[in-house]
Amino acid sequence: MKTLQPVEVVKQVNEGNILTPKGFKADGAHAGLRYEKKDVGVIYTETPASSAAVYTKNIVQAAPIAVTKDSISQEGKLHGIIVNSACANACTGEQGLKDAYEMRKLAAEKFGVSEHLFAVASTGVIGELLDMEKIANGIQALNPTTERVSAESFETAILTTDLVSKHCGYEAIIDGKKVSMGGAAKGSGMIHPNMATMLGFITTDAVIESTDLHAALREVTNDTFNQITVDGDCSTNDMVLVLANGEAGNEPLSSTHPEWPVFIEMLKQTAETLAKKIAKDGEGATKLIEVNVHGMKTKPEAQMMGKTIVGSNLVKTAAYGADANWGRIIAAMGRSGVTFNPREATIAFGDIVVLKDGEPVAFSEEDAKVYLEQDSFTINVYLKEGTESGTAWGCDLTYEYVKINGSYRS
């Protein structure tokens, strides 16, 4: 695949969000972990939702990850998730774990449900304890509704150094019923394969068991969230959570359901849209870079090469400068760990071919500059090792990234 193409039966919902599917409510509030910005958010469904999540592969995992794993492990069901920004509650020892369980309890009490039916997520600075008094007050202040403004409140509350909130919505007909899906995400720094300071929340009213939902999520994550990189760093707190409350009334979805591919496609669209929004809004980024690698023996190889290219600081700074410096691309390909014949390599910025079968091609630097100055561009790599392709997304590396990260804590 070049990029995921919308299957016709899956339709994007204009201004869709986590409240696009039936039965979900959300809100965000200001708990005071930050001076002004909302910093606590909730997604809630009265009908318990089948749940599935994927987590950071970092060996160091924050306390809320342990708590969410515990919740989902019990029944595979959730009423909702409570999230805070500003403090990651990571590397906070026993106290941090107690605090994460307490946060879950406070949310469950607020909504009158069992503790194990709530998930917890945190994002922000590592190594500082949560201010639990503020968290408690923030949770009390939450007042979830089904209105768009409530989704916006949630989307804002989960941001850290993100500049824009990230959301999308899709719908499809399954078993003659309208099934909807919505998503919200935050990203920015520490974004790299295998999840990063990335939180993704996907809601759907589809009927699906937790185990099938988990299978679908895993399948989709490898091609979407795990194919973005902002800075190569991978956080302690990453999580993508899907809640399926079943209110659409379709027949239970599983791999034997004839319309399973439609559901997978909808989940893919949602995940890819969120992932690309995260990449584009990487810390200090001014543009989205898409890398498509064609003609590899296997898809994972194509994906790995794509990630190496889009993760190269030299490619990223050249992108910032709109400099058609393809030498850095082939150098990144060569160190990607993937075997290929450089004499058969072709590289193009969009349609502008700069290297053809391993030999430099004369091209208009001016045209290339115009192309690379767009707020989104594509690098295409063609090899002759096989027929598999893979895509990765990232962003440019700018002064602003250095500024943001030179003194993030202050």
Added chain:
Amino acid sequence: MKTLQPVEVVKQVNEGNILTPKGFKADGAHAGLRYEKKDVGVIYTETPASSAAVYTKNIVQAAPIAVTKDSISQEGKLHGIIVNSACANACTGEQGLKDAYEMRKLAAEKFGVSEHLFAVASTGVIGELLDMEKIANGIQALNPTTERVSAESFETAILTTDLVSKHCGYEAIIDGKKVSMGGAAKGSGMIHPNMATMLGFITTDAVIESTDLHAALREVTNDTFNQITVDGDCSTNDMVLVLANGEAGNEPLSSTHPEWPVFIEMLKQTAETLAKKIAKDGEGATKLIEVNVHGMKTKPEAQMMGKTIVGSNLVKTAAYGADANWGRIIAAMGRSGVTFNPREATIAFGDIVVLKDGEPVAFSEEDAKVYLEQDSFTINVYLKEGTESGTAWGCDLTYEYVKINGSYRS
């Protein structure tokens, strides 16, 4: 080992350089590949030298690498090496390979020696052909001597975006004879494990066969040149070359020679000094970061973790901001691919412990800031997985890096 400690018998030579050993000459000249700066350099020894080299592991290797491999493969001997900066002669196809052979021939003719007794190295922009007329004129202009000023000319001629020239010299007594060693290097961008746009040239008057020299070089490279990173990128042109002309008159060195460890130590000192100078002068860098990882099961694991930490953009930007953001260090450790128990992790900036057995420790942010504002500082990581240690070196990530690389070609 924490860092390599000087063995007493190996002494640093004040202002030592590639001309510290007997019998070597050098020079640099202005061929006109750049406007003003010297851009062609030579090292020459009248007595043919046993030679050994290690090269980039990038699949894409520049033409001069092929030529140097060809030269050394023939007799394991060299009279010298001809180097140019400004143009890497990489990804230049058949013409590039012809040009690299022609460059070797021009140098050999100039000095009246066989072609295969000259090595070739290039560094600079990828994908552009060498201007052979300028190269020919530059080679003609070379006039190597044994004077310090000639070593300085060579050191200058090989630089690209480096700000300072890099050299060192050592001596030791072996078999009652004074054996000397000197080195010159260039680095700056695209510096990462497995060689990068890094050229290292080491001269010695030791008597040693080419195969033994190669074994020594390989042993030392893994702990030195391969443990530095500037930006995670790895070039198409990296090479470290050692020339041993035997003029010291010691008994031939090999692993059975009683003073073999002295020679290894001298080579290690030379390589480590050059490697650290490269890291410190990374593109846009303002400081050298040393990371020591202690208590790992194996040395390669300790080295890999060290490299991951010192290669993290988030650690690098925090270093720039003198921000004691240890959360980024443990996050990097967690994604390093090395297994460890985070609850036993201790992290210190120099002696300032910030995480002890997985729990945050109160520390003076002010003291930490003062420590991190130095032009060189150390991150110490202590684990309890085993008894092995490893060291890596890198630099901070600054506005200047982005500036340099946003428009390197223009």
